[in-house]
Amino acid sequence: MLSPWIAFTLGAATVQSLRFALHKRLSLGGLSDAGSSFARFAFGAPLALLAALVWLTADGAPLPALAPGFWSYAGAAGLSQILATMAMVALFRARNLAVGIALMKTTVVQTAILGLIVLSEPLSVAGWAAVSVSVVGVGLLSIPPETGGGFRIAPRTLILGLVAGALFAVAAIGVRGATLAVAADAAVTRSIVTLSIVAGAQTAGLGLWLAVAQPGQLSRVWAARRTGALIGAASILGSFCWFSAYTLERAAYVQALGQVEVALSILAGALFFGERVSSREVAGIVVLTISIVLLILAG
Numbered sequence: 001m002l003s004p005w006i007a008f009t010l011g012a013a014t015v016q017s018l019r020f021a022l023h024k025r026l027s028l029g030g031l032s033d034a035g036s037s038f039a040r041f042a043f044g045a046p047l048a049l050l051a052a053l054v055w056l057t058a059d060g061a062p063l064p065a066l067a068p069g070f071w072s073y074a075g076a077a078g079l080s081q082i083l084a085t086m087a088m089v090a091l092f093r094a095r096n097l098a099v100g101i102a103l104m105k106t107t108v109v110q111t112a113i114l115g116l117i118v119l120s121e122p123l124s125v126a127g128w129a130a131v132s133v134s135v136v137g138v139g140l141l142s143i144p145p146e147t148g149g150g151f152r153i154a155p156r157t158l159i160l161g162l163v164a165g166a167l168f169a170v171a172a173i174g175v176r177g178a179t180l181a182v183a184a185d186a187a188v189t190r191s192i193v194t195l196s197i198v199a200g201a202q203t204a205g206l207g208l209w210l211a212v213a214q215p216g217q218l219s220r221v222w223a224a225r226r227t228g229a230l231i232g233a234a235s236i237l238g239s240f241c242w243f244s245a246y247t248l249e250r251a252a253y254v255q256a257l258g259q260v261e262v263a264l265s266i267l268a269g270a271l272f273f274g275e276r277v278s279s280r281e282v283a284g285i286v287v288l289t290i291s292i293v294l295l296i297l298a299g
Contacts, residue, residue, distance in 0.1 A: 043232025
């Protein structure tokens with residue numbers, strides 16, 4: 001039987017690939033990086049809050065207690081996710097969809113290191129092997145086919161990719177730490193409560209910043225509400241799956257299995273934007289598939 005954390009991770013990767021494709025479309029619609037990122041939180045947070053209320057009401061349980069460390073983890077997760085999303089949107093302006101996501105996948109190694117330092121959660125030898133193989137696959141996907149085998153990436157693109165990866169690593173560890181600090185037995189309760197709090201804070205914080213720094217972006221986000229609503233729905237569904245997976249398993253393993261998202265993003269890029277799939281990308285997908293198999297076997 002498929003482990004719940006694996007099912008949640010595969011579901012999250014599938015939904016997130018769709019969301020990335022929609023987010024690329026929105027980022028080209030006259031919104032700034034911050035405005036495009038805000039659309040994700042603004043249209044998704046109400047759904048998260050509603051889902052939490054419905055779940056707790058149906059479960060008949062009161063709002064679970066939150067350990068003191070919850071707020072530090074949740075705050076770090078929320079802020080780093082906002083900054084990572086902005087970096088991701090900026091990255092999409094510079095590279096095609098598949099390569100942009102591949103550059104961010106350095107987050108897997110960074111998450112493994114942070115998990116060991118912050119949460120004292122080491123990986124097994126087999127787990128490190130799976131992560132290492134996945135990095136090779138990401139490396140193949142990160143070399144544009146037009147380079148003729150050379151590895152030439154614009155400095156801005158490289159920096160954005162590495163920074164986004166680091167920020168997503170902080171977010172992953174923050175989410176794992178926060179969900180573990182929720183006093184509830186059910187993983188769904190821990191994940192949905194954490195998600196509703198983080199998403200609500202992200203919307204309020206980024207919305208306030210836009211109102212002061214880029215007030216025109218708020219009206220543009222509303223004008224793009226049809227696409228924004230789709231992004232918000234996909235975002236909150238994907239986030240719920242990610243949060244649930246992080247609740248059940250170490251963040252690095254979840255991130256490593258989530259590499260399947262790269263393959264899905266290539267398909268999304270081909271379907272939505274007409275991007276050509278190169279032989280190098282096919283090789284990268286094969287290597288990533290091997291790493292995923294190794295990870296499942298290691299687990």
